[in-house]
Amino acid sequence: MTITKLSKLTLTLGAGLALAACGADSSSSGSSENAEGFDTSQTINVISREDGSGTRGAFTEITGVLVSEGDTETDNTYSGATIQNSTSGVMTTVAGDPASIGYISLGSLDDSIKAVTIEGVEATAETVQDSSYAIARPFNIAHNGELSEVAEDFWSYIMSAEGQEIVVGEGYVEAVTDAPAYEATEGMSGNISVVGSTSVTPVMEVLVEEYTALNPEVTIDITSNGSSAGMTAAMDGSADIGMASRELKDEELDVLTAEPLAIDGIAVVVNPENTIEDLTMEQVKQIFTGEVTTWDEVSK
Amino acid sequence: MEEIQERLLGNSKKGRLEKIGKSISFICIAIIVCVVASILYFVTSKGLSTFFVDDVSFWNFLTSSVWSPGNVGEDGQPLVGALPMITGSFLVTLLSAVLATPFAIGAAIFMTEISPSTGKRVLQPVVELLVGIPSVVYGFIGLTVIVPFVRSIFGGTGFGILSSTFVLFVMILPTVTSMAVDALNSVPRHYREASLAMGATRWQTIYKVVLRSAMPGLLTAVVFGMARAFGEALAVQMVIGNAALMPGSLVTPASTLTSILTMSMGNTVMGTLENNVLWSLALILMVMALFFNILTRWIGKKGAMK
Numbered sequence: 366m367t368i369t370k371l372s373k374l375t376l377t378l379g380a381g382l383a384l385a386a387c388g389a390d391s392s393s394s395g396s397s398e399n400a401e402g403f404d405t406s407q408t409i410n411v412i413s414r415e416d417g418s419g420t421r422g423a424f425t426e427i428t429g430v431l432v433s434e435g436d437t438e439t440d441n442t443y444s445g446a447t448i449q450n451s452t453s454g455v456m457t458t459v460a461g462d463p464a465s466i467g468y469i470s471l472g473s474l475d476d477s478i479k480a481v482t483i484e485g486v487e488a489t490a491e492t493v494q495d496s497s498y499a500i501a502r503p504f505n506i507a508h509n510g511e512l513s514e515v516a517e518d519f520w521s522y523i524m525s526a527e528g529q530e531i532v533v534g535e536g537y538v539e540a541v542t543d544a545p546a547y548e549a550t551e552g553m554s555g556n557i558s559v560v561g562s563t564s565v566t567p568v569m570e571v572l573v574e575e576y577t578a579l580n581p582e583v584t585i586d587i588t589s590n591g592s593s594a595g596m597t598a599a600m601d602g603s604a605d606i607g608m609a610s611r612e613l614k615d616e617e618l619d620v621l622t623a624e625p626l627a628i629d630g631i632a633v634v635v636n637p638e639n640t641i642e643d644l645t646m647e648q649v650k651q652i653f654t655g656e657v658t659t660w661d662e663v664s665k
Numbered sequence: 666m667e668e669i670q671e672r673l674l675g676n677s678k679k680g681r682l683e684k685i686g687k688s689i690s691f692i693c694i695a696i697i698v699c700v701v702a703s704i705l706y707f708v709t710s711k712g713l714s715t716f717f718v719d720d721v722s723f724w725n726f727l728t729s730s731v732w733s734p735g736n737v738g739e740d741g742q743p744l745v746g747a748l749p750m751i752t753g754s755f756l757v758t759l760l761s762a763v764l765a766t767p768f769a770i771g772a773a774i775f776m777t778e779i780s781p782s783t784g785k786r787v788l789q790p791v792v793e794l795l796v797g798i799p800s801v802v803y804g805f806i807g808l809t810v811i812v813p814f815v816r817s818i819f820g821g822t823g824f825g826i827l828s829s830t831f832v833l834f835v836m837i838l839p840t841v842t843s844m845a846v847d848a849l850n851s852v853p854r855h856y857r858e859a860s861l862a863m864g865a866t867r868w869q870t871i872y873k874v875v876l877r878s879a880m881p882g883l884l885t886a887v888v889f890g891m892a893r894a895f896g897e898a899l900a901v902q903m904v905i906g907n908a909a910l911m912p913g914s915l916v917t918p919a920s921t922l923t924s925i926l927t928m929s930m931g932n933t934v935m936g937t938l939e940n941n942v943l944w945s946l947a948l949i950l951m952v953m954a955l956f957f958n959i960l961t962r963w964i965g966k967k968g969a970m971k
Binding site for chain 2: 408410412415416417437438439440444445446447448449450457458461462464465590591593594597
């Protein structure tokens, strides 16, 4: 291939690149900005979590995005959704894109994004506790029945009054109401491996910090890689404790012993520039299945 | 006499050391061969189990555009069409190579022909620095700079093939540049001198003589860059959007073989169909790596024949 041909090819492909990029379905041309300046004619940019995420599993089930027919379950999440594989990934994306919508653990909510109310109910620990906020799920921890002495002690700490106090302090709802006080055992030492949900990780990190302060000889490693990965690790014994931000599946419960450590809401989040304040469950379902594609369809 | 004969036939210290050295070298080579062979065997056996154990149609796998391993289609076949990922991988690879090639060759020409002293002093350290930056850093810059930039110009989410192309362009640029520099440096000095003596200008010499002589080396550099782009996982995963869809345009979320692998591998159980299809994607990646390797050797051979 001669230099001339090479340069011509480069120019042609470069021009093609520019044209192809222009062929995108960018925001609608007939813009309809509302009083606050948010263009509601924009296409909704759906941000979802990856397959195997407990948050996605719980969210799709509660909102009706996941359809069950007999033994088969079909996840109808919009195929054009941007997929992020962590809570922080969803938060970063939504915070940077005014037209986007996603869902995250309520406990991870911060000022960079805005949670919309669902059926007029705000997502808070109180509304999750009194069941008025519909999109909520348990944070589960699980093991395969073969816990070491030190792992068992850590488990009992999580379920103790002290552990549940941390759960509440982090903005979640306690799973155990009349929890017993933690009784520290002298000379506790060893390693514990905790693997699983990226949503459970923030509260687990605080629990680990407080527990290791009481038991300095204990080392606890947390691997944050998704609920399904956590359950798999707990089942095959590569982790002492698995974390899941959803209910366990039947095949997981056949092998694992599980207990909820907290109840958490799933906040539906938008960019702070977005003027949408409230959505119905039906609208949430329509957005995340791709039935509704522009913001003006849900802002009426 | 017997003493001399014994010394000649017997094992000297040097001879023993040589034997030990040879043995160590042989063991090292054997270990490398075994590791490579076992990786090839492992990925191939796992990758093919999708077709031989789970009875997925190989043709469907390569040509279907629906990727939903947990679900089954109307024909009873699992929805495991890898075409969107294969297309995505090839698109980002080709586009990033197209973007990087002129910049890389331009930089290489500057560093070897126009201003070698400045090239050595300024450009070479910059290129070496770019090589050393981890892919997660490129991905993070892509996520915070390139994605919003693409979004502001083209609309949409900003995630997609175009953002990935820009990230990979910067990532493969140092690889292609450094190899292009080597290719241009390998052109004999007397070619340049002969050209200039014939009355050619400096640019004519570069364009008609140096670049043409270095063409096999330059093509090898581009192929190496493409191989790097094709196999890149983390940086691409952060900016492509990871939607297992046929790319409708360059600025809608898409996915590559590597991005789907990194997203899904931790969430599947060994031995299940969901896990096996990911190994099949890994097998495609491995075959492509082999293809790039063969292509590089072929270009090298053609260059040597000339």
